[in-house]
Amino acid sequence: MDGDRRNRLAALRADIRRLERVAGPVRGRLSLGDPRLDSALGGGLPLGQWHEIGGEGAEAETGAAPAAFAARLAAALLARPDQRGRSAVWILRRDDLFPPGLAGLGLPADRLVGVCARDEDEALAVAEDALASPGVGVVLAEVGAVDLTAGRRLQLACEARGGTGLMLLRRPFGGGAAATTGGTAAATCWRVSPAVSAPGPGGLGLGAPRWRLRLVRSRGGRTGDWRVEAGAGGGEGEADVAHPLRLVAELGDRDLAAPAALSAAG
Amino acid sequence: MLAAVSPDAAAAGLFPGQRVTDAQALRPDLVLAEAEPEADARALEALADWCVRFSPAVAPDPPDGLFLDIGGVAHLWSGEAEMAADLAARLARDGLTARIAVAGTAGAAWALARSPAAATCPQVLAPGRMEAEPLAPELAGLPLAALRLEPAAVERLSRLGLRRIGQLAALPRGPLAKRFGAGVLLRLDQALGRVPEALAFRRPPTPWFARLDLAEPVSAPEDLARLCRDAALGLCARLEASGRGARRFRLDFHRVDGAPVGLELGLSRPACEPDRLARLFLPRLETLDPGFGIEAVSLQAAEAEVLTPGQADLASLLEPVEGPEALAPLIDRLTARLGPRRVWRSRPLASHVPERSVRRTAALEVAAGPAGGWPAWRPRPLRLLPRPEPLEAVIALTPDEPPRQFRWRRRVHRIHLAEGPERIGAEWWRTGIEAVRTDQVRDYYRVEDQDGARFWVFRSGLHDHDRPVRWWLHGLFG
Numbered sequence: 221m222d223g224d225r226r227n228r229l230a231a232l233r234a235d236i237r238r239l240e241r242v243a244g245p246v247r248g249r250l251s252l253g254d255p256r257l258d259s260a261l262g263g264g265l266p267l268g269q270w271h272e273i274g275g276e277g278a279e280a281e282t283g284a285a286p287a288a289f290a291a292r293l294a295a296a297l298l299a300r301p302d303q304r305g306r307s308a309v310w311i312l313r314r315d316d317l318f319p320p321g322l323a324g325l326g327l328p329a330d331r332l333v334g335v336c337a338r339d340e341d342e343a344l345a346v347a348e349d350a351l352a353s354p355g356v357g358v359v360l361a362e363v364g365a366v367d368l369t370a371g372r373r374l375q376l377a378c379e380a381r382g383g384t385g386l387m388l389l390r391r392p393f394g395g396g397a398a399a400t401t402g403g404t405a406a407a408t409c410w411r412v413s414p415a416v417s418a419p420g421p422g423g424l425g426l427g428a429p430r431w432r433l434r435l436v437r438s439r440g441g442r443t444g445d446w447r448v449e450a451g452a453g454g455g456e457g458e459a460d461v462a463h464p465l466r467l468v469a470e471l472g473d474r475d476l477a478a479p480a481a482l483s484a485a486g
Numbered sequence: 487m488l489a490a491v492s493p494d495a496a497a498a499g500l501f502p503g504q505r506v507t508d509a510q511a512l513r514p515d516l517v518l519a520e521a522e523p524e525a526d527a528r529a530l531e532a533l534a535d536w537c538v539r540f541s542p543a544v545a546p547d548p549p550d551g552l553f554l555d556i557g558g559v560a561h562l563w564s565g566e567a568e569m570a571a572d573l574a575a576r577l578a579r580d581g582l583t584a585r586i587a588v589a590g591t592a593g594a595a596w597a598l599a600r601s602p603a604a605a606t607c608p609q610v611l612a613p614g615r616m617e618a619e620p621l622a623p624e625l626a627g628l629p630l631a632a633l634r635l636e637p638a639a640v641e642r643l644s645r646l647g648l649r650r651i652g653q654l655a656a657l658p659r660g661p662l663a664k665r666f667g668a669g670v671l672l673r674l675d676q677a678l679g680r681v682p683e684a685l686a687f688r689r690p691p692t693p694w695f696a697r698l699d700l701a702e703p704v705s706a707p708e709d710l711a712r713l714c715r716d717a718a719l720g721l722c723a724r725l726e727a728s729g730r731g732a733r734r735f736r737l738d739f740h741r742v743d744g745a746p747v748g749l750e751l752g753l754s755r756p757a758c759e760p761d762r763l764a765r766l767f768l769p770r771l772e773t774l775d776p777g778f779g780i781e782a783v784s785l786q787a788a789e790a791e792v793l794t795p796g797q798a799d800l801a802s803l804l805e806p807v808e809g810p811e812a813l814a815p816l817i818d819r820l821t822a823r824l825g826p827r828r829v830w831r832s833r834p835l836a837s838h839v840p841e842r843s844v845r846r847t848a849a850l851e852v853a854a855g856p857a858g859g860w861p862a863w864r865p866r867p868l869r870l871l872p873r874p875e876p877l878e879a880v881i882a883l884t885p886d887e888p889p890r891q892f893r894w895r896r897r898v899h900r901i902h903l904a905e906g907p908e909r910i911g912a913e914w915w916r917t918g919i920e921a922v923r924t925d926q927v928r929d930y931y932r933v934e935d936q937d938g939a940r941f942w943v944f945r946s947g948l949h950d951h952d953r954p955v956r957w958w959l960h961g962l963f964g
Contacts, residue, residue: 278897278939284869285939288964291868307813318961319832319844320866323859325964329832333813333849335820336828346820355812414938414964417903425905426934429964 247382250297253451253463256470261408262441265293269407270351270374270385272366276413276434283362283390285431286412287317288325290386292450292464294358295326297384306357309350311335311343313362313390325450326464344370351377351385360386371405409437415447415468430468445471489521523549533582534688539740539782540573542695545685551599553592553685560588562697570608580744587611592685593677594625597632597651625677626652633673639666651677694732694787696721703742703779710739710771710780711764717785718760718767725787731756732787737767739774740782747774751822754850755814756791762815766822817849834860838910840870840960864908865932867942867961874958877943882957885949888931892943894959899935906931910944924948932963940964 249264258264265271275286294308308331310317315336319329335350337343340363347361351374366374366387374385387406415430428450435444447470451463488509491500495516500509510516527548534544534552543555556569563569566588577584586608587598598609601624615622628651630640643666648654654662654674663671675681696717704710714737725731733756738748749770751763820829830846837843843860860866875894882889888904907929914922925947934940940963946956 277937278895281895282869282962284867284962284964286964288868291964305812309816316869316871318840318867318870320834320840320860320864321868321870321961321963324862324866325868328859329834329844332832333817334830334832334846335824337824338828342824346824349819350816353813353816356816414940416936416938417934419903426903426932426940429940430938431964 248300248302250293250300250384251463252293253296253465254448254467256467257444257446257448257465260435260442260444261438266407266439267297267384268378268382270371270378270387270405272387272389272404272406272409272437274389274409274411276411279413280389280391283388285414286388286390286410287360287362288429288450289410289412289431289433290360290388291322291325291327293386294360296464297358298327298331303357306355307331307333308358308360309333309335309346309356311337311346311350311359311361313337313340313343314392340364344374347385347387348373348377351383352380353383354381356381356383358384358386360388362388362390364391365389366404366406368405375405404437406437407439408435408441410434411436417449432471433465447471526550531688535746536740536744537573538689538738538746538784539697540569542689542692542784542786543685543687544689545687547596551596553595555685555687556588558693559695562699567608567610570610574608576744590615591677591679592683593634593673594679596634597625597628597677600632601628621652621655621678623652626650626655630654633670633677635670635673639670642666643670689736689786692786692788692790694721694725694790695784696724696786697782697784699782700780703781705776705779707771710774710776711768713739713780713783714767714771714785715760715764717783718763721785721787722758722760722763725758725790729792730790731758731793733757733789733791734787735763735767736786736788738784738786739776739780740784741777742779742781743777745777747776749774752826753814754817754821754848756789756793758793762818766818769823814850821849837913839913840866840910842913865905865963867940868964869962870942871960871962874944874960877957877959880955880957882945882955884955886929886945888933889943889957892957892959894941899933899939899941901933901935903934904931905933907945925953928958930960 246266247268249258249261249266251258251264252261273286273290274280275283279285297303298306298308308327310332312334313336317334319332322332323329335346337346343361343363344366347359347363350356350359374387377383378385411434413432415432417427417430419425419427430447430449433444433446433448437443447468448465449468451466488500488502488504488506490502495513498513500512500516506518530546530548530550530552534546537544537552537554541554541556541559545553545555547553556566560566560569563572570586570588574584574586585599585604587595587601587604587610588608589595589598589611590613594611598604598611601609603609609624611622611624615624629649630643630651633651633654643654651674654670655678659671672681676683698713698717698720704713717737733753735751735753736748737751738746740746749767751766757763817829826848829849831849833845833847835843835845877889877892877894879898880889880892886907888906889901891898891900893899910928910930912922912926927948928944928946930942930944932940933943941959942961942963943957943959946958947953949955
């Protein structure tokens with residue numbers, strides 16, 4: 221009885237290991253611009269995988285802060301020498317992306333192909349198709365949810381050519397959140413919300429945009445909770461693509477992120 | 487006025503152009519139907535589309551004629567007579583009476599089709615008979631009206647005793663032109679092939695055409711897919727042999743009941759790979775209604791260009807090719823599946839009005855001119871709402887302070903940082919100066935609320951004590 225149970229447990233553990241190994245080989249890692257961020261990810265954001273980026277609160281509907289974070293990552297990724305000549309494909313459900321804003325975040329319009337899908341299934345199918353195509357470095361898709369099956373398919377598509385997927389979870393205005401089944405095949409899951417910025421030089425105007433990043437799942441890494449700022453280059457509005465993010469404050473565990481620490485950091 | 491009469495009515499002595507009252511007096515049991523010239527014209531166009539199964543070059547000849555250019559196609563029926571017989575049989579099966587003639591020129595075919603002999607069986611004027619001296623009796627014996635002449639010209643000629651084409655052709659050309667005008671001579675020359683005649687084809691004639699006839703009609707999706715591939719194989723082999731690729735393809739399935747169903751395909755780059763074409767057509771084959779079955783398929787290519795394949799370097803054989811060339815298959819797949827308007831690349835446009843500062847082009851279109859960017863010193867939002875949404879409960883100091891608080895989509899936002907204004911006016915040079923109004927001016931502010939969410943809001947119009955201030959939200963920064 222006891223040995224039988226042990227055998228079954230061993231078999232189940234082997235199953236879990238096999239399931240966990242759905243992830244294919246990591247094709248390099250993308251530095252987020254700060255060693256503390258990169259260490260939580262095991263050396264940087266793994267490429268050749270797909271990542272889930274969601275918003276919190278109103279951002280789950282508007283999808284502005286998650287899109288900005290994803291655009292910073294995509295810009296840094298396309299700037300790598302091994303991605304020369306590759307494009308980003310941004311799959312939309314609602315046609316409200318504004319390329320001048322993306323250019324301000326470092327993602328040039330001439331390396332971006334926009335696609336407007338008619339429904340959820342089509343958005344996922346296009347994302348899969350694009351990930352498995354040559355000439356595509358990163359695919360950004362705005363979808364309601366990615367279930368386990370769709371996630372596995374995306375992962376296989378990523379492995380085909382080493383493309384990286386950034387799935388932006390966005391729910392329709394006024395609609396409920398998509399049903400989540402729990403499991404996900406994503407390499408990392410992020411929750412992004414805006415954070416109060418520091419005023420610009422001289423205390424006037426707006427500073428560089430800041431986000432609160434919660435890394436809620438990271439395969440082979442730690443979770444985390446940080447406050448980051450878009451790494452700005454020399455000129456106003458010019459983004460530094462080599463260092464997509466600058467760490468402002470490490471909030472650590474969610475429970476320890478007291479409101480007092482928040483305001484001190486801001 | 488009678489526009490057309492049935493054979494029975496003609497036998498009873500009725501004729502087109504007769505007054506209705508006269509006709510009714512002659513035959514009290516006359517059945518009348520309103521003439522519908524527009525519907526007739528539409529039916530003729532539909533018939534022209536149907537005729538594509540015989541030749542890609544079909545020109546409607548209103549009110550009741552069709553020209554088919556069958557040069558280089560007739561051998562598919564093993565001869566012109568067989569082809570004409572097939573056409574006649576198919577038309578008869580659909581309940582249409584037709585007079586068919588095949589000749590070396592459009593004018594001669596027109597004349598022969600209207601000869602009495604054509605009413606019973608298709609007429610074929612063998613090649614070489616056109617140039618015969620003297621004129622071949624089939625043509626020479628036809629009345630002058632068969633030359634598509636003005637009725638007035640025919641009457642003047644007949645007063646001189648000229649009633650047959652042969653008589654006209656025997657006359658010296660100089661006096662004929664002087665006496666009856668160049669029109670008569672032109673029609674004669676067109677019929678005899680001395681002068682070329684341009685026909686207005688429904689589709690530009692293309693030499694890149696392939697068709698397959700089936701012994702038995704098919705309707706299963708997998709059969710259609712195989713047909714599509716087979717047609718593509720034939721056409722692409724010819725394209726490839728000439729070193730060309732085409733950008734546009736049109737696939738027509740010809741249904742048993744005569745209704746043509748077709749698909750168009752546009753490629754971002756000229757191509758001649760049959761497998762790729764078949765794959766692009768495949769997802770859309772399901773949208774077609776095969777009706778009672780498909781009995782023929784035709785595929786034609788347009789915008790054929792000479793392919794200039796670059797020398798493939800060794801590295802690209804090992805590594806997948808990068809760059810826009812590598813992206814082309816994906817773009818074609820997406821365009822075929824979603825439609826061309828749903829796949830794009832954005833280009834800057836020199837306009838300070840946000841909605842007009844972006845231009846969408848085809849995803850692989852080469853940018854004309856230098857690919858400049860948008861000015862970096864003008865911060866622009868990541869998401870631009872399709873149309874600005876009104877803000878409610880706005881608290882703002884007049885005349886030009888940014889809002890302190892507003893409500894948008896049932897949420898209250900307290901603003902703690904703001905930047906602006908950036909004044910954006912209408913483009914007065916696009917319309918008359920008198921159309922420009924100060925209430926079209928927008929003052930844009932970038933604002934950040936208590937949570938750090940950033941918005942692009944504007945106040946419309948210049949400050950005016952008599953008018954309530956209106957605020958709008960136009961975009962969201964990430």
